[in-house]
Amino acid sequence: MNKIYLDNGSTSFPKAPGVGKAMANFIENVGVNIGRGGYEEAYSAAEVVLDTREKLCKLFHFDQPENVVFTSGITASLNILLKGHLQPGDRVLTTSMEHNAVMRPLRQLEQKGVEVVLIPCKRDGTLDFEAFIDLATPGTRALVMTHASNMCGTVMPVKDVAEYCQTLGIWTIVDCAQSAGILPIDMEDWGVDAIAFAGHKGLLGPQGIGGFLITDDLAAEVDPLLSGGTGSISHLETVPDFMPDRFEPGTQNLPGIFGLHAALSYLEKVGIEKIYQHEMALAERLLKGLSQLEGIRVVGRPQLTGRTAVVSVDFLQMDNADAAFLLEDKYGIMTRCGLHCAPQAHKSVGTYPQGTVRFAPGRETTEAEIDTALAAIQEILAENC
Ligand SMILES: Cc1ncc(COP(=O)(O)O)c(C=O)c1O
Structure with missing residues (x-):
């Protein structure tokens, strides 16, 4: 895999x-x-x-x-x-x-x-x-x-x-x-x-x-x-x-x-601008795909302004840790779940104590990888919620 x-x-x-x-x-x-x-x-x-x-x-x-x-x-x-x-x-x-x-x-x-x-x-x-x-x-x-x-x-x-x-x-x-x-x-x-x-x-x-x-x-x-x-x-x-x-x-x-x-x-x-543009284009793709799914909440700003490419997702009807485990185990997608060393931040956005699953694309992440992640999330939701 x-x-x-x-x-x-x-x-x-x-x-x-x-x-x-x-x-x-x-x-x-x-x-x-x-x-x-x-x-x-x-x-x-x-x-x-x-x-x-x-x-x-x-x-x-x-x-x-x-x-x-x-x-x-x-x-x-x-x-x-x-x-x-x-x-x-x-x-x-x-x-x-x-x-x-x-x-x-x-x-x-x-x-x-x-x-x-x-x-x-x-x-x-x-x-x-x-x-x-x-x-x-x-x-x-x-x-x-x-x-x-x-x-x-x-x-x-x-x-x-x-x-x-x-x-x-x-x-x-x-x-x-x-x-x-x-x-x-x-x-x-x-x-x-x-x-x-x-x-x-x-x-x-x-x-x-x-x-x-x-x-x-x-x-x-x-x-x-x-x-x-x-x-x-x-x-x-x-x-x-x-x-x-x-x-x-x-x-x-x-x-x-x-x-x-x-x-x-x-x-x-x-140039950092070039890397930023690449990462934000991936974030846009991810946010757009996520906005079409039921059973999750995207935490933070839904729009592209005033944010980086770090995207946090709360799986509403299943444990976020289970979702992250399945993403890795079944699809080889490495994310981070939990409180991300920022408990107050989760209290602010309403995801304490369950935390979120965090997706953070980087300069070598591809559009195809984002699409794979979106399809995996969709399948996990369909099978577990
Ligand atoms: C916002 C923020 N502050 C501080 C740290 C800690 O950085 P370092 O690993 O360099 O100690 C991190 C790392 O995860 C972070 O994301």
Whole structure:
């Protein structure tokens, strides 16, 4: 049975051409550390790392490559950003569409006396902007929100939110897990203070590499969660106060960075707009086909605007887990079912606790695969409902 991968919301597959080769080349032919060795190989590896920071700046419209911090991904980045600067007594805003990468650090902080306020979202997953305006009070310290929902693809109005936050002096941090490499991200135009990205989703790179881009002003407010050797100012036992060393102690994930570098080179060549158009054409086909079926509810925005290609479906008369199992077992279609690490998001759109089955086409998904998925859903509904 041919397998059909529709779980690109979890991680993209296949990765960009050249990613595996770049990683293998690093392991087999380069292998050195950077910032520690005073030899040619270390310097040229450091150049690839710097070039990766520059490529990320270009993609996300930011002009300080030294303020691109590599971590293992969004989860690590958000933990650093949130736990590093929120103190007991602070008030932080977030939305009711967040992934647990946002919610769990915030709930931990809540136990230490940080006030966590959720901005409600509507049944289609869009932000209740009026509620946001009411809740964004002077004295609120930070706002952290996703750019696009991992559960149903709804895109959040980050620019408008950030502009309003700026007028009140609220730090803004955006989780770009589901948008980096997919939607245009413009840190300067948005006026946000930090964005977190994962290398392994829309950027088409490997797992275990990601990071954040941060303004000098916010960086100065964040106390580094981790500290250790950086290969710089080794005579001092204090944490370096310059970027990116301030937030990059320990040995870097260089195979990951080399892989990400290859992925970003590919994205520059192809252009993210082209991949986005392809994925949205598939989403349109999927949404159109789903709209003709009875016994399911498509969660999130039914129209193509204000969403990504992530499509979530609630099987109304059968268990979503059973539907996902049958899709894989009988038709080889790989999806993800359940709560997608976003319980609040399901509460917002009315699919808690049953969750949904999530279909996330990627750059190599074909129309024929979407048609196969639609026919499979139709057959499952006919046989089980
Ligand atoms: C919206 C969102 N935020 C955060 C994460 C976590 O990202 P990472 O795997 O890089 O830690 C994910 C991954 O599923 C996500 O979809």
